[in-house]
Amino acid sequence: MPAKLQRLSEAVRDPKRRKKLILWVVLAVVAVFLLVVGLVFLIGVVLTK
Numbered sequence: 001m002p003a004k005l006q007r008l009s010e011a012v013r014d015p016k017r018r019k020k021l022i023l024w025v026v027l028a029v030v031a032v033f034l035l036v037v038g039l040v041f042l043i044g045v046v047l048t049k
Contacts, residue, residue, distance in 0.1 A: 011017040 008021075011021050
């Protein structure tokens with residue numbers, strides 16, 4: 001785990017890698033958001049039947 005944290009802090013200091021890191025964070029947030037919306041939609045469809 002500490003090695004991973006060290007890599008993360010290095011990535012944050014490196015501008016090129018920081019962009020990639022931000023991109024991954026945005027992608028993760030979008031993926032989670034879509035997952036939640038999909039689940040809510042599915043539950044709504046099942047409940048309204």
